Amino acid sequence: MISLTSPVKTRAHNWPAGLKLLGLAATTTLLFLIPGIRFQAAALVSVLALYTIPGRHFLHHGLRQLRVIWPFVALLLVWHAIAGNWPEGIRTALRMTSAVAIANLVTMTTSLGDMTDLLHRLFRPLRRTGLPFGIIEIAIPLVIRFTPVLIGKGRLLLDAWRARSPRRANWHIVLPMALLALDDADHLAEALRARGGLNPRDED
Amino acid sequence: MQSGPGIHVQDMSHNIGPRRILDRISLQLDAPRIGVIGRNGSGKSTLARLLAGLIEPSQGRVLIEGVDVCKDRRAAISTVGILFQNPEHQIIFPTVLEEICFGLRQLGRNKADARDAALATLTGFGKAHWLDASTETLSQGQKHLLCMMAVMAMRPRWLILDEPFAGLDIPTRMQLTRHLENCGVNLVHISHDPRDLAGYAQICWLDRGQIRAKGDADVLSAFETEMIHEGARDDLADLAG
Amino acid sequence: MEKNVAQIALFAALIAALGLVPPITLPFGIPVTAQSMGVMLTGAILGARRGFLSVMLFLLLVAIGLPLLSGGRGGLAAFTAPTSGFLIAFPVAAYVTGLFVEHIALRPIALRAALGAVLGGIVVMYAFGIIGMSIGLGKSIPECLLLVTAFLPGDLLKAGVTGMLVSAIAKARPQSVAWSLNV
Numbered sequence A: 001m002i003s004l005t006s007p008v009k010t011r012a013h014n015w016p017a018g019l020k021l022l023g024l025a026a027t028t029t030l031l032f033l034i035p036g037i038r039f040q041a042a043a044l045v046s047v048l049a050l051y052t053i054p055g056r057h058f059l060h061h062g063l064r065q066l067r068v069i070w071p072f073v074a075l076l077l078v079w080h081a082i083a084g085n086w087p088e089g090i091r092t093a094l095r096m097t098s099a100v101a102i103a104n105l106v107t108m109t110t111s112l113g114d115m116t117d118l119l120h121r122l123f124r125p126l127r128r129t130g131l132p133f134g135i136i137e138i139a140i141p142l143v144i145r146f147t148p149v150l151i152g153k154g155r156l157l158l159d160a161w162r163a164r165s166p167r168r169a170n171w172h173i174v175l176p177m178a179l180l181a182l183d184d185a186d187h188l189a190e191a192l193r194a195r196g197g198l199n200p201r202d203e204d
Numbered sequence B: 001m002q003s004g005p006g007i008h009v010q011d012m013s014h015n016i017g018p019r020r021i022l023d024r025i026s027l028q029l030d031a032p033r034i035g036v037i038g039r040n041g042s043g044k045s046t047l048a049r050l051l052a053g054l055i056e057p058s059q060g061r062v063l064i065e066g067v068d069v070c071k072d073r074r075a076a077i078s079t080v081g082i083l084f085q086n087p088e089h090q091i092i093f094p095t096v097l098e099e100i101c102f103g104l105r106q107l108g109r110n111k112a113d114a115r116d117a118a119l120a121t122l123t124g125f126g127k128a129h130w131l132d133a134s135t136e137t138l139s140q141g142q143k144h145l146l147c148m149m150a151v152m153a154m155r156p157r158w159l160i161l162d163e164p165f166a167g168l169d170i171p172t173r174m175q176l177t178r179h180l181e182n183c184g185v186n187l188v189h190i191s192h193d194p195r196d197l198a199g200y201a202q203i204c205w206l207d208r209g210q211i212r213a214k215g216d217a218d219v220l221s222a223f224e225t226e227m228i229h230e231g232a233r234d235d236l237a238d239l240a241g
Numbered sequence C: 001m002e003k004n005v006a007q008i009a010l011f012a013a014l015i016a017a018l019g020l021v022p023p024i025t026l027p028f029g030i031p032v033t034a035q036s037m038g039v040m041l042t043g044a045i046l047g048a049r050r051g052f053l054s055v056m057l058f059l060l061l062v063a064i065g066l067p068l069l070s071g072g073r074g075g076l077a078a079f080t081a082p083t084s085g086f087l088i089a090f091p092v093a094a095y096v097t098g099l100f101v102e103h104i105a106l107r108p109i110a111l112r113a114a115l116g117a118v119l120g121g122i123v124v125m126y127a128f129g130i131i132g133m134s135i136g137l138g139k140s141i142p143e144c145l146l147l148v149t150a151f152l153p154g155d156l157l158k159a160g161v162t163g164m165l166v167s168a169i170a171k172a173r174p175q176s177v178a179w180s181l182n183v
Helices: A017-033 A037-052 A056-083 A086-108 A112-127 A133-164 A171-194 B044-051 B096-106 B111-124 B140-152 B170-182 B217-231 C002-020 C035-063 C084-103 C109-137 C141-172
Strands: B007-016 B019-029 B033-038 B059-064 B080-083 B158-162 B186-191 B202-207 B210-215
Touching: A017 A037, A017 A086, A017 A112, A037 A056, A037 A086, A056 A086, A056 C109, A086 C109, A112 A133, A133 A171, A133 C002, A133 C035, A171 C002, A171 C035, A171 C141, B007 B044, B019 B044, B019 B059, B019 B202, B019 B210, B033 B044, B033 B217, B044 B059, B044 B080, B044 B158, B044 B186, B080 B140, B096 B111, B096 B140, B111 B140, B140 B170, B202 B217, B210 B217, C002 C035, C035 C084, C035 C109, C035 C141, C084 C109, C109 C141
Parallel strands: B033 B186, B033 B202, B080 B158, B158 B186
Antiparallel strands: B007 B019, B007 B059, B202 B210
């Protein structure tokens, strides 16, 4: 499965993932603590400036990820314009865009491997609490393996539907997909057992 | 307690729900290549899973090289491996390396060791360049080979094959067979197709959950004769149960 | 153990798959991404504990940068966007849905699962979502409540459909829906 990490290698790719995550948390907190509109504007300009450093391809890709928040930006601006308090709208929209853009920056510059390593380290103290964090960790590669499999089977079901129905597929397709997931879980459990089963252990 | 080389199936029965799938099977098998032949629905896949210790028999037990393969899983995984009919049901991980390492880690090897052994296995099969490949992008034949390598990396003494070549084209089938024969592992090959088992020293004929006959190539030709006879009838009309 | 891990993993994959297959249509032609329905379904079928873990796993994979949210979105940005409250609610929603179906002995199964889905997938989800929106958009809670009511009919429909699906699954694989056996 293709992760959202940018194929354009940047210097930030080599920075420790934990540091980047801390940076993200600190920046987001600052964005909420300092409401000044000039600070918010400066923050957004700085984040966007970071996007331009690795080149056009990276910038283009990054901006596309921000599309999801345009409806909210529009909503905020219209809402506050009607209420007659447009600076408030601009401030909130700026903050929201910065928060999403900076988080996306971390995602784009951190490989999946670095992220899972970080997760492993973060989980280590948590595993001792006796909570099932080990299970979650074991299951991560299994989900990465089976998501494309289920999507592929889902597409086949949609094709089979279209081959015999002039109408669009509806929620009936979810039932066979859920049954497929249950069946695949049975097969997976068997495959795991065939090669020694699961005994989560601390590995380093 | 009976132990010793080979496979001992001791008075084994298995039910799934109310249905009896296998009925009081006793077998002593010891040959480099053993074939089990039977029609669809004769209980072949259930027998394969029982031999590999994946499910617990309702009655009786299976010993391979003296290991109770269902009870003692730790010893079982270095004694017996299984190749499923559909590699999609066998591949657990997103990359070839993880897939091969998994079983090795279960055998107690550390991460670096497992990686070395995985690479050695891949190199042995001439597929060292597969190491970081995504399992999802492999072709059907390649997935079969990956499953085989992942099992063989664990160096089991016995390998159960549950119709592993059904639906493959002839060249792929030939290549996989060649790889299998070079592995130096004892095979129990379960199939509905007598052609898969040509040249096997021991053949068991499984029919409606029971061993109908056991012997050498003669059993295969008897099976084939009967299949042609049954093909002329219409037992597709019969519902199970 | 293997079975639990396998089901947790496969339902996380199912939630992802439901977000990535082309959107499907509910009755009356309402197009929805089936993803939040996947969350309700996971809670109702796997139960509170395993459902929670499964959905948690899904969120972790989103956080570490896999594009598993409907429309191929993902990454940390999903957690700083104004809709992040709904996302954070996902595991809790599955938990509450699971808790309801496991403990409220109600027949028929479809009704039990649908009510569980309403409680988890709507009440819990909206509570978290509205708080998140109120923080992200700087709006008051009632204002945000007003915003999300537009989605209420579609979500009620999803809860109903979840009920029917769970009932059908309980019929097809009774051993997979353990709670359906106790009245």
